[in-house]
Amino acid sequence: MFRRSPKPPPPLRRRQQEIERQEAELRKQLEKLERMVTQAPSIARRRSRAPASADASKRTQTAARFRVSTERQEKPARRPRSLRKERREGQIIFLFLLTALAAAVVWLISHLHS
Numbered sequence: 047m048f049r050r051s052p053k054p055p056p057p058l059r060r061r062q063q064e065i066e067r068q069e070a071e072l073r074k075q076l077e078k079l080e081r082m083v084t085q086a087p088s089i090a091r092r093r094s095r096a097p098a099s100a101d102a103s104k105r106t107q108t109a110a111r112f113r114v115s116t117e118r119q120e121k122p123a124r125r126p127r128s129l130r131k132e133r134r135e136g137q138i139i140f141l142f143l144l145t146a147l148a149a150a151v152v153w154l155i156s157h158l159h160s
Contacts, residue, residue: 055063 054060
């Protein structure tokens with residue numbers, strides 16, 4: 047007569063089924079990637095046998111790209127300053143400012159006592 051609807055699986059069983067489904071998907075992806083890795087050498091060989099006209103057009107594009115990059119640099123590139131020199135200049139400025147601060151403190155103390 048009337049059948050009762052089947053009970054939903056318990057949460058643990060549901061989780062196990064989800065994990066099994068994910069494992070199956072990951073296995074399929076792994077197999078696909080393994081096939082790609084094994085086919086890569088043959089694809090590379092086919093590409094290396096490409097017609098010479100395609101290779102020549104790639105070379106001209108590359109040369110044009112380099113030509114553009116060299117034309118943009120009109121001034122010769124200046125050598126970057128050494129870090130040691132910058133650090134030394136920073137130390138000198140720090141000592142100068144420290145001396146100025148000390149002088150200001152001494153002047154303030156001498157004028158406040160008077």
